[in-house]
Amino acid sequence: MKKFLKQIIAILFLSIFALRPGMSQDTAGGLDFLNIGPSAQILAMGEGTVAIPTGSSSMYTNPSLLSFENRSGLQVNYSLWIANVNNQFAAFHVKRDGLTYGFGVYSTQADDFEARNQPGLSTGTFSISYFSLSGAAAYRIGSFSVGITGQYLREEIFQLRANGYSFNFGTSARLFDDRIAAGFSVNNIGKMENLNETASTLPSLFKAGVAIQLIEFSTPGQNDLPVLLSTFSEWARPFENNYTGDFTAEDADDDYLTVGVDAEIADLFQLYSAYRFGPTERPYSIGMGFLIDPIRVNYAFIPFSTGYGTAHSFGLEYYFN
Template identity: 25%
Template sequence: MRHLIKYIVILLAVVTVSNAQNDGAGNTGLAFLKLGITSRSIAMGEAVVGNSFDASATHYNPAALFNGSKVNMVFMHNEQVLGVRTEFLAGKIKFNKLALGFSLNNTSVDNIEVREIPGSSIGEFTAQNFAMGVSLGYKVNENLSVGLTGKFLFEKIYVDNASGVALDLGGLYAKDKFTLGAAITNLGSMSQLRNESTKLPSAIRFGGSYYFDLLGISSRLIVAADGYKVMDGGKFHANTGAELLYKDFLALRVGYQSGYENKSIAAGIGLKYKAFALDYAFVPYKYSLGSSHTITLGTNF
């Protein structure tokens, strides 16, 4: 059984870390907390700490809950390489000085074979990671807002499970067509998984965005750039992205992320009709790993 559990842990580490781009892999766990959320964010290279306009702000920067419509809900389905699947549901509502949000993130890997070493497969199981968050934003003045998210975390690998709590903190400055944001995420701890506690991938993200009105073609262009780093052993990543929005109906997006061994570019498209939005993102991976596909449904009020 000792060899069985060792094999499972090694296999899960390879699968999940490969999909979270190996940031701080030797020092932190819960790699699903580093994966991109929503089609728009992923397609823009996750350069969204200052320009999240929907409930994805609960993941990237709770201070950005004041961006966009008063009420918003999003549902995302993401298919990663190596069978990693994520479902994300979030919502937000903003008032005069306060904004509230919630989020549910479930990431799983199905059909993982259980093997003794050496030996043939003796069964299969599903590895699961789950996060549930509640977010609060406060508008300090016309230009400045701050926010925080409290999260409950859960992971299960074979017959072992662990739980924990984490905190995200964020700030956002917005003036005219310019935004500047920063967030510190995943500050917290986990209970022991078998004999050892998993260290959370605490990270810092900062960046800004600027938009241009292209009146000649009834469009708006947003350009953004972020820096991102997992504090304990992670590489520094420079993320850039752009979004061209035509008549508040059609959005074309492209993004680039530096410092990852298995990916760099992303692209996507979005359609909006009245209160509803449909978005798609595509990320090709190197080394014949395949590609990632993300679909997001949203509604605004």
């Protein structure tokens, strides 16, 4: 039976989540769902948001950014990934003087896999799911902030179950009247229990990035609209021999660079576009945000260069206090 279970797991990861040898991040395979941005804004910006606050979802990228949110908030998000994988996210954060804290739930699931004890008709269906329950805290002193996120993790494949934990650590700063932002984080440091006989590897990595406000101007015409153009970039380095992402074996420890632009129009619309330089199946992404205070709606469009499909992400935020 153990041999059969090993074969089932191998087939699932190779044919459903791998799509080709070495590629798992882009199909949310395994615990690498932690490297897929939980919110539409993060995905629209190519996940290059280590220096940019993205609401409550910052606890999964750089928890120190929670301190730079202007208000407390609630956030929900749903992503239609490829290979019939669905990602759900919900979180909130609360500001209290220099301290900001938050809690979040992030999960991914794929259903209707056929189970067989032997060749022939299936004996039923089962699901594969991954789950993260998080608590985060950030503290701001002037223009600088530090933060930490702790996560309880759970993975379920067929009849197998495993629990684990991980931490995200981050720091960030605002400089030159907030025109320049910088951020650093170490993500997904922890450990999982054995799933059958071996433990899944956490996708640990280091990230550093900067965001710069380039120019602010008004559109011509009777109804002038102020436009603020910004750029952002992020460098990421997976930890050596500890990465399960969408890289081939020879590129597993390669770093990658994400660059993008952000246009904020009249404090009402925000447009995003980003490109990732490195071995990835989804090099570019676009999206937008629409704000009618205190509600913000986000959308991201993420095509896959391999032709396996396109992912869509939808998010809703509510701000209070």
